[in-house]
Amino acid sequence: MSFRFSADRSEMDAPRIHSWLSDESYWARGRTRELHERAMDGSRNFGVFDDAGTQVAYARVITDGATFAWIADVWVDASVRGEGVGKLLMAGIMDALEPLQLKRTALYTADAHGLYERFGFTALDKPEGWMTRMTGPADRT
Secondary structure: OOEEEEOOHHHOOHHHHHHHHHHHOOOOOOOOHHHHHHHHHOOEEEEEEEOOOOEEEEEEEEEOOOOEEEEEEEEEOHHHOOOOHHHHHHHHHHHHHHHHOOOEEEEOOOOOHHHHHOOOOOOOOOHHHOOOOOOOOOOOO
């Protein structure tokens, strides 16, 4: 099976993505469809599709397009994990962001450090400088 990367928002299967994130992810469990749609609308959206055109992976990037980006909601369908889909997704995202010459691109992961390290991500040098403000339900990322 071969896979294809896309940065075309119109190709993204929003109901499928919402199901993955709200039903299966550890960070967005229970996310409403309305909140999911707003998040997609305010982001650059990326996906990987199989030969049949079915979406098998997703991620979104929140960026000002000049200085900073946050990679969020990265998901690879369980049926294709281990087949290089995550690598294809991240390579496509990094290629899309490269022309922006961003100073910093960040993400959070609890379990995929090895994947992101392949693309130059490292643990924070000075985590004490980073701060967050949490409001609302804990699953709103």
